[in-house]
Amino acid sequence: MHTELTIETPHQRQNRHKAMEAISVLNALKEDFKSPIRSMGYFYDLFEKVYCRHEPLHEGKAKIGTMCIQIPSEIIYALEGIPIRLCNGFYTDDEIGSDLLPQKSCPLVKATVGWFASDNFSDKPDITFSPTTCDQKTKAGAIIGSFGHTVIDVGFPRTKESEESRHYWRESVKSFAVKLSKFQGKKLTKSNLESAIKKVGYAQSLYHKLTEFRKAKAVPILGVDMFLVTNAFFFDKIDEWIGAVEKLLAELEQRVNDGVNVAGKASPRIVYTGSPPIFPNYKIPLIIEESDAIIVADETCSSNRMFNDMVAVDEWNLYDMIDSVSDKYLKACTCPIFTQNDDRIRRIIQLVHTYKGDGVIYQAFAGCQVYEMEQRSVLAAMEREGIPILYIESDYSPSQHGQLTTRVEAFVESLKNRKRMKK
Amino acid sequence: MKNKFSLRRAVNNMNLVRFRFWFQIAAFAFIVYGGYIGLDLGNKLPTFACVYNAEGTGGKCYVGMLQHDLKHPIDVFMGYAGYAFLISLVMFMVWFWVLNKGWCGFVCPLGTMQDWLTMLREKTKIRFSEYSWANRGKIKSIKYILLFLLLLLPVMIANSVFGIPKLPNGLSMPFCDICPGRMMIPAFTGDFNQFYIDFSSKTDIVMTTIGMIMTGLFLAGSFIKKRFFCYFCPMAALQYIFSKPALLKLYKDGSKCTRCGDCYRACDMDILEIADDVTTKNMVTEDCTLCLKCVAACPEEGCLEANFMGATIFESTKEGFVLRMAMDQRGEKHAH
Numbered sequence: 021m022h023t024e025l026t027i028e029t030p031h032q033r034q035n036r037h038k039a040m041e042a043i044s045v046l047n048a049l050k051e052d053f054k055s056p057i058r059s060m061g062y063f064y065d066l067f068e069k070v071y072c073r074h075e076p077l078h079e080g081k082a083k084i085g086t087m088c089i090q091i092p093s094e095i096i097y098a099l100e101g102i103p104i105r106l107c108n109g110f111y112t113d114d115e116i117g118s119d120l121l122p123q124k125s126c127p128l129v130k131a132t133v134g135w136f137a138s139d140n141f142s143d144k145p146d147i148t149f150s151p152t153t154c155d156q157k158t159k160a161g162a163i164i165g166s167f168g169h170t171v172i173d174v175g176f177p178r179t180k181e182s183e184e185s186r187h188y189w190r191e192s193v194k195s196f197a198v199k200l201s202k203f204q205g206k207k208l209t210k211s212n213l214e215s216a217i218k219k220v221g222y223a224q225s226l227y228h229k230l231t232e233f234r235k236a237k238a239v240p241i242l243g244v245d246m247f248l249v250t251n252a253f254f255f256d257k258i259d260e261w262i263g264a265v266e267k268l269l270a271e272l273e274q275r276v277n278d279g280v281n282v283a284g285k286a287s288p289r290i291v292y293t294g295s296p297p298i299f300p301n302y303k304i305p306l307i308i309e310e311s312d313a314i315i316v317a318d319e320t321c322s323s324n325r326m327f328n329d330m331v332a333v334d335e336w337n338l339y340d341m342i343d344s345v346s347d348k349y350l351k352a353c354t355c356p357i358f359t360q361n362d363d364r365i366r367r368i369i370q371l372v373h374t375y376k377g378d379g380v381i382y383q384a385f386a387g388c389q390v391y392e393m394e395q396r397s398v399l400a401a402m403e404r405e406g407i408p409i410l411y412i413e414s415d416y417s418p419s420q421h422g423q424l425t426t427r428v429e430a431f432v433e434s435l436k437n438r439k440r441m442k443k
Numbered sequence: 444m445k446n447k448f449s450l451r452r453a454v455n456n457m458n459l460v461r462f463r464f465w466f467q468i469a470a471f472a473f474i475v476y477g478g479y480i481g482l483d484l485g486n487k488l489p490t491f492a493c494v495y496n497a498e499g500t501g502g503k504c505y506v507g508m509l510q511h512d513l514k515h516p517i518d519v520f521m522g523y524a525g526y527a528f529l530i531s532l533v534m535f536m537v538w539f540w541v542l543n544k545g546w547c548g549f550v551c552p553l554g555t556m557q558d559w560l561t562m563l564r565e566k567t568k569i570r571f572s573e574y575s576w577a578n579r580g581k582i583k584s585i586k587y588i589l590l591f592l593l594l595l596l597p598v599m600i601a602n603s604v605f606g607i608p609k610l611p612n613g614l615s616m617p618f619c620d621i622c623p624g625r626m627m628i629p630a631f632t633g634d635f636n637q638f639y640i641d642f643s644s645k646t647d648i649v650m651t652t653i654g655m656i657m658t659g660l661f662l663a664g665s666f667i668k669k670r671f672f673c674y675f676c677p678m679a680a681l682q683y684i685f686s687k688p689a690l691l692k693l694y695k696d697g698s699k700c701t702r703c704g705d706c707y708r709a710c711d712m713d714i715l716e717i718a719d720d721v722t723t724k725n726m727v728t729e730d731c732t733l734c735l736k737c738v739a740a741c742p743e744e745g746c747l748e749a750n751f752m753g754a755t756i757f758e759s760t761k762e763g764f765v766l767r768m769a770m771d772q773r774g775e776k777h778a779h
Binding site: 181183217218219221222224225228259262328329330331332333334335337339340343344347348351352354363366367369370373 | 704
């Protein structure tokens with residue numbers, strides 16, 4: 021057969037490299053573990069479709085880009101937009117971004133900036149809202165804006181205990197809602213916001229049901245699969261995501277009845293925390309689970325933090341719903357950018373207790389300052405509680421795989437020993 | 444998996460707002476009309492069951508009794524009147540210990556009326572007001588000042604304190620004179636006689652005028668601010684003094700709290716500690732009405748609980764939260 025020879029464009033090259041990154045992770049998820057889950061197929065296909073074949077999911081719809089998890093998706097759905105969370109996990113994009121940002125920047129931010137710089141999206145955001153969370157994300161918003169994208173800052177406070185912060189953030193969210201409403205030419209009403217809150221709430225409740233299964237002795241689902249499910253929420257069609265998770269839940273229920281365990285009997289149970297694992301950067305989670313440990317819970321904004329806390333409304337009127345939504349995205353947040361981080365430490369400890377964790381793995385991206393800075397206090401707190409913890413610094417590069425594996429395996433081994441000693 | 448039909452699960456999943464609405468109506472009917480069917484719990488109830496509600500009450504407010512008990516010359520008080528006072532106080536405490544502050548959240552007719560006004564406002568879609576944290580701190584002490592006055596003024600009628608001349612007899616029930624309950628509660632039996640200004644003496648003119656103003660404030664205030672009057676209620680202050688040994692408790696397990704603030708948002712009394720305090724176990728604070736809305740609004744498994752004599756009777760669960768917020772199903776498909 022005759023094929024026409026053409027020179028690969030930079031976009032095609034970028035896409036090819038990204039597809040290679042994506043497929044190697046997807047293949048690892050599909051093939052490296054025992055007892056695969058049938059209904060995870062939906063998610064593997066979804067990621068293949070978007071990141072290997074670069075097919076758009078939301079053609080003809082307004083795509084609202086968001087940086088970080090603090091931009092309320094409830095309001096975006098209410099205004100008939102598609103929230104697309106732009107946190108990026110591709111090394112390919114990280115490399116592009118490296119030319120534009122200081123060398124010591126966080127790979128997640130570099131990858132996001134690189135993605136925008138190359139202007140190569142399967143679903144390009146029509147407008148982007150950037151909460152002023154950490155310094156790097158804040159600056160990234162401005163840099164992305166300079167490429168000609170519409171980026172609107174949504175002022176986010178860095179202390180969450182004060183009344184001023186609460187008011188400030190509520191005003192920020194209101195102004196975000198007004199801007200988005202103008203952009204969309206739609207009105208935010210009691211009924212569309214109420215149904216969006218309930219829909220997102222339902223999606224969250226499904227996530228909570230999934231996590232219930234992870235408390236069991238025989239864990240029916242891998243941590244990396246869970247990360248994939250929650251990462252899919254960044255960009256998937258919400259109704260289809262809900263449908264897929266409902267199926268997954270049914271299958272897990274069956275697996276629990278059949279006593280299926282994706283880990284070994286003695287596999288240490290890990291609570292994962294730190295910089296967020298974002299597809300396809302599942303480097304550390306994959307190493308952990310390939311080293312015969314199982315991630316039973318996490319405290320990261322790509323999964324647990326995004327889904328855990330739910331919006332509670334007292335009076336279902338528009339003003340109260342907006343305030344409730346605002347509070348949820350501020351008060352419950354355990355992001356390390358806040359001045360006080362006791363909440364995050366308490367949460368990690370609580371996860372270890374509820375999910376019967378044997379140890380904590382704390383991963384920070386090199387250059388992700390706040391997570392790096394908090395490392396000491398978390399380590400000290402875990403020491404006080406008698407919880408073993410491993411701190412790892414990594415980035416998106418595929419280079420230190422061997423070294424990282426050695427460290428994780430040693431930690432997992434020590435946890436196993438500890439378990440044996442206890443017996 | 445948990446038993447789908449267990450009673451505990453049914454209770455934890457209940458719609459607290461609806462339960463409380465009907466409970467309050469029943470309690471209101473009992474307090475206001477109970478006497479008509481021969482029910483009477485006496486006159487030492489730790490709630491606003493108004494003594495001016497001439498007949499047909501199911502019980503009467505202890506604050507009225509308390510002021511009456513104190514209106515004796517000191518030598519009489521040191522004798523039989525003191526015993527009467529102590530017996531009344533003990534009876535009040537016993538009643539109070541059964542429900543703790545739950546008297547406010549579930550029984551008090553004045554509280555119930557405020558909740559009805561709140562519902563009315565909700566229907567009109569008018570936004571509720573909140574006090575700022577700083578102002579909330581400042582007004583906290585008003586109820587203690589009122590309590591102090593209602594204890595002191597009756598004493599000063601029969602006794603000269605610090606050489607101050609004896610007060611006129613018109614001040615024998617100083618708090619009742621200004622309490623909105625005196626006008627509002629009898630009104631429900633068709634008795635509007637309390638809406639008047641008494642011109643029989645200067646004291647009466649002043650006190651009944653304040654009373655009229657207070658009732659106006661009560662109606663307007665609780666329309667805008669949830670449980671507006673409860674911040675100033677001297678009964679709440681009196682109750683809080685005896686709250687520690689009470690049987691009904693609101694407990695919090697701080698280790699399970701994410702400080703998401705959902706409970707604080709639900710709280711009619713804007714009690715910040717309920718969300719922010721992760722070390723205290725007993726969360727019945729001075730302003731708490733034990734309405735349990737915080738428990739219903741908490742999405743954390745077992746973080747908040749209502750506890751009666753050591754037994755959990757209602758606790759926060761994820762499942763209950765999701766049901767109460769109607770987040771248990773897909774809902775309508777969006778027209779994208």
